[in-house]
Amino acid sequence: MEYRFLGRSGLKVSALSFGAWVTFGNQVQVPEAKKILEGALKAGVNFFDNAEVYAGGKAEEVMGQAFKELGTKRSDLVLTTKIFWGGQGPNDKGLSRKHIVEATQASLKRYQVDYFDVIFAHRPDVTTPMEETVRAFNHIIEKGHCFYWGTSEWTAQQIEAAWGVAKRLNLIGPLVEQPEYNLFAREKVEVEYAPLYKEYGLGLTTWSPLASGLLTGKYSKDHIPEGSRFALEAHKGSRERSLVEEKLGKVDKLKKVAEEVGASLAQLSLAWALKNPHVSTVITGASKPEQFEENVQAFKFVPKLTPEIMDKIDEIMQTKPTPSKVYRE
Structure with missing residues (x-):
């Protein structure tokens, strides 16, 4: 495994990581989770x-219990969660100081741990003053509930605003952003955030590298494997947006490039x-141990992505x- 620093920090994280979205608490319960996590x-x-919203909190419970039963040493883990959607009450959503503090406490209880490494x-x-949000994340850091905080799917302008508040008040700014990044979704990572890497040392923990499974090649317009993500009713909208002729055609052409590099x-x-240095x-994600076993072999193909192969991929996609595109949001 390769380990990289999380942004401009001393925290080392595995270049490939594991997320509980969709699977844990829905398709995967504790017995299966233990096998997957043990392999990882x-x-x-x-x-x-993880996140407070995943499976209504059950994903955190499943992951926490699985680690407990595996007897994994806490210091060997970099555990994260994400806060925003916590329930139906008027104060169970958003980034108010009240919700950030209460959601952190609830997630720690579900996980059965004393602290998180990162909370996103x-x-x-947009309904809560940025200063309140920045102060609240600094509060939970000061209380020892987490070591770092970050953002997920924020714009570059919003991240800069958070850093502006942090600098003005001599507080800790967001270390890391968690955006979608894959061959179909590139602009935020490659263009919008570009000035932030040098200015703030922004790190990235990217999600959906396989575009919800589309980039596995297992889907066609007429074939959706039973038990797969797109077979779930909750992902009907994503299924309809993804399984279109244009995208499926690109996927078929990419298969030939994959064969070329083995x-x-x-x-x-x-x-x-993984080739992106930022x-x-x-x-x-995985619902079966063998899926992760295949994914972790991706490292050996990074050196094979020569400029010529990268050009072929870009030509297809x-x-x-x-690069000259500038965002004003």
Whole structure:
């Protein structure tokens, strides 16, 4: 396993990590989770991603119980969660000081741990003053509930605003952003955030490297494997947006590039994301141990992504963003 620093910090995280979204608490319960996590740990994974909203909190319970039963040493783990959607009450959503503090306490209880390594603001909250949010994350750090805080799916402007408050008040700013990043979604990581890497040392923990499974090549317009993500009713909208002729055609062409380097399409797609030097860790998911065993082999294909191969990928995808594009949001 390769380990990278999380942004401009001394925290080392596995370049491939494991996330509980969709699977834990829904498709996967504690017995299966133990097998998957045990395999991930043996492969050297130390970064594990979760959120209060995943399976209504059950994902945190399943992951926490699985680690407890495995007897994993806490200091060997980099545990994270994300806060924004916590329930139906008027104060159970957003990034108010009340919700950040209460959600942190609730997540710690579900996980059965004393602290998180990183807590993310799962989405920006335009209804709460930025100063309140920044102060609240610093409060939970001071209380020892977490060591670092970050953002997820924030704009560059919002991240800069948070850093502006932090600098003015001599507080800790967001260390890391968690955006979607894959061969279909590139602009935020490659263009919008570009000034932030040098200015703030922003790290990235990217999600959906396989575009919800589309970049595994297992889907076609007429074939959706039973038990797969797109077979779930909750992902009907994503299924309809993804399984379209244009995207499926690109996936078929990518399979030939994967064959050329000796990789599966999933391994090629993961290696492509790992090749970006600004990515601290690529979050993967799995409902079966063998899926993660295949994914972790992606490392050996990173050196095979030569400039010529990268050009072939770009020619097929036609998703490489224009560097000169400037965002004003």
